[in-house]
Amino acid sequence: MNLANGRPYLAIPGPSVMPDRVLAAMHRAAPNIYAGALPDMVQTLWPDLRALAGTAGHVALYIANGHGAWEAANANLFSRGDRALVLATGRFGHGWKESALAMGVRAECLDFGKSAPVDLAQLEAALRADPGHELKAVLVTHVDTASSVKNDIAAIRAVLDVVGHPALLAVDCIASMGCDPFEMDAWGVDVAVAASQKGLMVPPGLGILWFSDQALARSRSADLRTPYWDWTPRATATEFWQHWAGTAPTHHLFGLRESLNMIAEEGRAVVWARHAALARTVWAAFEAWGVGNPDIALNVADPAHRGHAVTAARLGAPHATRLRIWLEQKAGVTLGIGLGMALPSEPAYDGFLRVAHMGHVNAHMTLGVLAAMQAGMVALDIPHGPGALDAAARVVAGAAGA
Amino acid sequence: MNLANGRPYLAIPGPSVMPDRVLAAMHRAAPNIYAGALPDMVQTLWPDLRALAGTAGHVALYIANGHGAWEAANANLFSRGDRALVLATGRFGHGWKESALAMGVRAECLDFGKSAPVDLAQLEAALRADPGHELKAVLVTHVDTASSVKNDIAAIRAVLDVVGHPALLAVDCIASMGCDPFEMDAWGVDVAVAASQKGLMVPPGLGILWFSDQALARSRSADLRTPYWDWTPRATATEFWQHWAGTAPTHHLFGLRESLNMIAEEGRAVVWARHAALARTVWAAFEAWGVGNPDIALNVADPAHRGHAVTAARLGAPHATRLRIWLEQKAGVTLGIGLGMALPSEPAYDGFLRVAHMGHVNAHMTLGVLAAMQAGMVALDIPHGPGALDAAARVVAGAAGA
Amino acid sequence: MNLANGRPYLAIPGPSVMPDRVLAAMHRAAPNIYAGALPDMVQTLWPDLRALAGTAGHVALYIANGHGAWEAANANLFSRGDRALVLATGRFGHGWKESALAMGVRAECLDFGKSAPVDLAQLEAALRADPGHELKAVLVTHVDTASSVKNDIAAIRAVLDVVGHPALLAVDCIASMGCDPFEMDAWGVDVAVAASQKGLMVPPGLGILWFSDQALARSRSADLRTPYWDWTPRATATEFWQHWAGTAPTHHLFGLRESLNMIAEEGRAVVWARHAALARTVWAAFEAWGVGNPDIALNVADPAHRGHAVTAARLGAPHATRLRIWLEQKAGVTLGIGLGMALPSEPAYDGFLRVAHMGHVNAHMTLGVLAAMQAGMVALDIPHGPGALDAAARVVAGAAGA
């Protein structure tokens, strides 16, 4: 019997759940794009976007998705033939590299696999192997949406500093912005890349770039810049249309305003702490299910290297696919597929899955996902260790307090 | 720490969760009320409303809430000074009686307490004590929203038949319509009363009366009828405005259309089965929590007498209030207060609470509520038996199947 | 060819155009009805509703339409057998009378036809003919929605005072509230009746009663009161549910809040002045069209007796119906039918129509209606005098200024 007919919960790592407030803010008549409410409102976005990323630097908004935001970063960072160093800890690190390669950048990759963060020693060696400072930038994902591996960005910056390498540090925060702590200026990040549809809880369609003065200065010689991707007019517009290289994304901007209102009301640090607590809730359940069941395991062994917005986990083929289908059809929950995580021996998606806990998500939603997962395991005879739900509830109790 | 900032779940026994489809259907420009889309659409409501209640009888819609629907029923059933028999199994049974009394009906009450259904022997005795057939109608709640006690309506009808008493049988289905099985014609019900905001998943503002030919015939002599409450023009309108005794409730009607679409798509019997399964899920958790903790107990001992849309339970004062507050502030769940259930020794609401599982509700939502409740009990040091969440997950697994 | 496919304009006298802000405010998840945002918000409605009607008296909200609001007024004003005097200046005056009669009130009617206001001399004579003060109340429409006749309420109060008759003065403001100036206390009104779907720009479903201390005092002996209609608990509730005699009309209340916000932002007097200017715009066009065409004429000769929210006018059968159909199919405008205005010699609706200019309406909308009407007259070969659109534009220019 189908027990899914209620409010469905889309627990994939983006698009995340759109808050009613955001959707309501976007349900409006088209505004004038030359004067009035829209341009006035947009002036309030810039300081809030800077505060979100922890920077006093520049911000550019693009009508684009995350791949477009990568391309925007590449266009402002590089000229054709430039060298770049990409630190890959999952599918999306490779994706950024492929974008750069296709644009004519000589992007080289240090691949740290799918379950571990950047090895700082390898990074240091690679930088020292470039005494001529040909590497224009280091590209790295803060949290890889596919593997849920989180990298220590401040530590990566420290390696650059120790080596004395002038490469810019560009960070893909698409899966982490608004979920995991991120301090752009304190951590020495030159370029941060995000998109609207994850921690920012706005439908897909906006890419966001933050960048430092130094990155702005270097971009002046980047010959991959085009009118659409060039961040300079977008960040320093004197006429409203220049922010968008044309017509503004009117409705998304009102959605973003509401999303930033929600984050401000809750407080950025509280938002981060909520994500951390819900991530630990999910981890506790998986750890209990995995006792005695080697097929069930979190993808990243060390909690310090796990992102707080999405959890990649192994369930063993074909259980991951069976459970995902059961949850959607029987319980009203849609989990994420295991993107790029398949073992050579198994069909794509069948062995891994991802649970998102990203953006507009609370204890009820997360606990409900875990309890529904366990119901599915019972129904599908997927072996699993005991006590997972009690453990998850205890994490919530401990985090929430009395 | 607050872990509530996500999509809140209002798990009170009405208003229930409004589906996005229903809210979207109501978000529209005002329609013409004399011709066009609205009158055309309304013609499709009547057969679907009849099918929902299992009747070939009449239907009247009112712009009103449940109390208004009671009053409408009373106005069509009675003249001033008429006698009525009310069978009360909770707060709302008494409420209907009070409405009748205030309108000048001599309503007499058989009170079966707050945790038990109608005692058929007492009913039989009361009917036999009226050999002159002065009692014009028997009023009873199918499920009392406050106590969650469910009555066996067919059995009550059988008593009337056995006694040969001609009183009309009027049933308050406000908390049960669209949730618990109800077969108006097969069960011999003369008047059924419902409202929009529970199993029908539409904002408060519509009352619904179904009535038999016999009830229609008797209403012709009911002197409590007024132009607004008289069901005859509403059910037999030849001009559109007569359905509403004036202006139609335009937006609610489009919401109701969408709600009935959803019920039709799922199937009335499947909707009922979903509610039954989710009710048993909730019961399983309470039963486990109650092991060794006499303070925690379902209000109704016999599952056959429990409604499927709401569960009243005892947690012991002050735990019920503390837990409700914790859930709302920390987890994003709002439970119902224990309406009219307080023991003499305790403050109102502190000892009982109600969990709704009514209308637009699925396994994820219900399991999430239970897991969040257990997290709250842990956080608040409310003693509770073990294994509740595993038991609840097993009920879902068993009902949903592989 | 159809030139209607754009934003349609429903220019019927209720429901009026619902502002996007109102519809957006109603598109929301169901709220808790025991605590939180809803009860807090509702406290802000009462002073704003009082200010709207110009009274320091009491307010009661009903889940009902205008006919329900009439019935609520009757229930609180009368006991069965009481006498009332109804002053009818159109279809809806008679409607209120019929409601009272059906409830057992001996309502007597002074009928002033369909195109003229109350004749004060006749009123005085009728009051003087009741030296025993059996008439408990005088019922009158401020503006009759069908005829668009407006009555001078202050003058009617003066007649009561001159005669020294203690009857309460009850006024139907359904078509005028929020459109025409109304000063309940200054004009000595005891009961004012309105509904949500006209000047208040909220979907049908709310009735509103304002009443004086004296009316409250007299209602204590009104035996037509029922739990649903009794205004005392609604106006003086100590528990939230008492305001609604049960479940609150949650979504309509948020819509009403937004509507009152809009009125407050514009200013009640400015809203009235806008309606006056747009009414004069419509009148100017009809006066021009009527030159040389006796078939075309405003229903009310004296501008002082015309309501500002709706204009009833004669076009001559069958032109009214033909033009209405043309406008809806070809131009995107729906006008109101001529309710109760037909001459004996012509089919219903064919000779009269009504143009609403009520609530959320501006110069563009009103001028567009008039220009579209003239286009229709040209297309349908309906004779009409010249210069109507220029005249209408001049009225707007004069009212709006430079």
Add this chain to the structure above:
Amino acid sequence: MNLANGRPYLAIPGPSVMPDRVLAAMHRAAPNIYAGALPDMVQTLWPDLRALAGTAGHVALYIANGHGAWEAANANLFSRGDRALVLATGRFGHGWKESALAMGVRAECLDFGKSAPVDLAQLEAALRADPGHELKAVLVTHVDTASSVKNDIAAIRAVLDVVGHPALLAVDCIASMGCDPFEMDAWGVDVAVAASQKGLMVPPGLGILWFSDQALARSRSADLRTPYWDWTPRATATEFWQHWAGTAPTHHLFGLRESLNMIAEEGRAVVWARHAALARTVWAAFEAWGVGNPDIALNVADPAHRGHAVTAARLGAPHATRLRIWLEQKAGVTLGIGLGMALPSEPAYDGFLRVAHMGHVNAHMTLGVLAAMQAGMVALDIPHGPGALDAAARVVAGAAGA
């Protein structure tokens, strides 16, 4: 006095009025982007988009605005250093040229001023001056949004054919698609460019490219292609994400689906005819106002060269600015500024304005704009000839018929 407080009408040439149906379709929970309703629905978009443009060719959708769509076209048409011929008949023709130049294309411009279409003889001469066929493509606006000049695309193709020049023909249909007749295949167009926010009535955020097999073949050697702009995977995706080079623009796609539904229901040819009729309505008013007032004139003398979605007109400085402000503040209408049309002697915007009649627009809306404009001219003492509104109403009458 302000007579603007009603439903405002944004009559600027993009974003146009978003239909309620489109906004409602976009007000929805985020969908899964890997399977289910979204990918299924998207399959239905392609044939409808092809039908809209009159082509059996390829379609690619971009998350971008019109400027992004230009850049996409350039990226697929050109390698750095390629030559292109741009035919400019207004501000936006120059904009496309500037985009190409900034991307490294040697774009040469034939400038036909702001009030006239492409001179075919000049075009022929320019093509004949390129016997080596270095010009890779001819870029031209179908209708320039700024000047409202419309070009005869089929005639331009004929010149290419007569000369035997193999340059691809790329057409900017941003202001015309869904408004003016356009037959991509019949007219021999290789690339057509559009965006969501004009005739398609969807919020800004989608760019659309249609392209021929030949254009696809030539694009394989275009070295300006990047992963985001490359149209090949977008048009020939085997995995859903490839259509979007990443995450899909979920909500816009549902909006586009609804917009295409509306166009299909009305019929593409009927939509075009509606725009033609409303354009002639606007022209008729301007022609009347201009009699005896040389300051008032349509920008394009020959009706055959005027676009049907927007009308640029001269009012004389400072009247254009004064009237626009008056209309917004007093009447609820926002007109477009005169973009790039200013005379050397006058401040920007003060002399010209643009009236949009684009997308979701009907006779009521358009006639209302004209009547409100005349009211503003009266209020502001702007001299204007008589009879404009009667003339406009006659055009509507003639087009709509009886």
